[in-house]
Amino acid sequence: MSVFCKMSLENQNISRLMKLAQKFNCFYLSGLKSDECIPFIVEGFQVGLVKPDVIKQLVRFPEVFKVTPVFVELNPAFREYEERTNKVNDVLKQLRCEGKFIALKGWRDECYEVRREFNTESLLRMDRSATCLFGIRNYGVDINGYVKHPNLGLCIWMQQRSATKQTWPGKWDNIISGGLSVGHGILETAHKEAMEEASVPPELMKNLISAGCVSFYFESERGLFPNTEFVYDLELPLDFVPQNQDGEVEKFELLPVTQCVERLFSPDFKTTSIPVILDFLIRHGLVSPENEPYYTRIIELLHVPLQMIYNNHKKKTNKENGQSNFIDT
């Protein structure tokens, strides 16, 4: 929403890790495309951002969305959580049937909460495939499963995603991760995913350590991804081998950290999982100020201010501008 997050890099001779940080933050570093995206408002609070292609469809549903040149607002006549949820869901189902958006082809029947900020009351829930159309903040849980190998040194377990997954099929990913769906807690999600994805037994999960979170703002052909991942570290014994239970994993591989870094640069690595591994490598001293010239910048780009980025909607909605061409009725 501000020019201040636009990055000017006169020197394009930047490090490879910095290029990755630019890649998973492509939308943040674009300045949130403030010349074309407009806030999505629910109950007077900005909860997201919408792009011109989405605005173009939302104007077809004036009983649900009030579309102005400078914001889109969910009809404030909907006073309750369930009513808001149902009204939005009806629109999404229609758009899905019409095949308007790639994102909705991945309909999950699994919802995310839509909140003003993380620890505030939910305003509505929305199918997780649709949240990227509205730039709704997403939350997930990620576990770094690592081994202190006597010969290979520090090693990290990676998974290759199943070829049949809705998103990022066949890509390399960290061993355990999952979205924070409606009705599930953070630690609960960590334990659930650890069992489903990698069969980590409860006694090994006692070593799980909460280690922070990463936040970044990515954009793909599907939409906008202001993502926060709650990060956990889990030291695993040498003889543990992960076994997938839910059919969502192609295979697992234990990689020494140096190979792990190389894999991050591969086009076969899921872009939105890079921040979690990069944060692990930084916290454990493998990426350091001594070997990474963009260290401070990369760390800031692993923690972009998503919780505050939507707080200026009042200013925005008062703004005069010439964006009415987006309102293509």
Place this chain on the structure above:
Amino acid sequence: MSVFCKMSLENQNISRLMKLAQKFNCFYLSGLKSDECIPFIVEGFQVGLVKPDVIKQLVRFPEVFKVTPVFVELNPAFREYEERTNKVNDVLKQLRCEGKFIALKGWRDECYEVRREFNTESLLRMDRSATCLFGIRNYGVDINGYVKHPNLGLCIWMQQRSATKQTWPGKWDNIISGGLSVGHGILETAHKEAMEEASVPPELMKNLISAGCVSFYFESERGLFPNTEFVYDLELPLDFVPQNQDGEVEKFELLPVTQCVERLFSPDFKTTSIPVILDFLIRHGLVSPENEPYYTRIIELLHVPLQMIYNNHKKKTNKENGQSNFIDT
């Protein structure tokens, strides 16, 4: 420089740790006081911010500082590092003699580099006591010295600063820290300070692990502090007792983590050292999403985008506005 970092907290019933994050980020959360502070430009790049009280003095030196309603620029006729350094230093020495600023009473004869960004060439050096008058980014090194105690669990070594220190005399602080002065590397500073402040022998320093950095923007009566601290963890043996060598430490104390958290809330703790301890507590799972409702926000406030915050000076200097009342000639 932007409204987007202004925090609106309708609910003032926030957690104690969140209050601390607001305290050490008081200037960031004020929106960088963009209605009164203006950019400080060197060689066409914004390297800092100046407040009205500083502007009022700088206009007295038109051969060194070009003061306009919307920016202060170091005379671009000074083409070289040494020339810029000397010209600014002459002004600072005069202001120091006149007793204009509290900050300059703590003159150190120790300089910080002034750069566009961390890993770019230095434009000039400036006495570290003066950088807060210009909002120059400061860098430091901090070591978390901890012990895995058989009875007390995880414990952290703290130091009480000497009563004769220029800044924060008598306050509690983390065991080892130091500013990154001209001519010293990051790891070098860590080793130097570990020896001078706490007599950590080289063999124990082999356990030092680089663990990231924290960045925040604090303001005090002395000036502006956009600080980045390079953070290291150091596990110490149970029988190690730190010994000060440079006379800057009153005493040391080994605290179990729960007492450590309580001490952070004390008015006797150095505000700008809180982020380092808080980051340690988060990375080691002691502050977690399960016990801290403002977890995501606090982590974002431990990594505010200082490397990008000054990048919009071109926009700023082109802006028309009515701030000429600051130019009190």
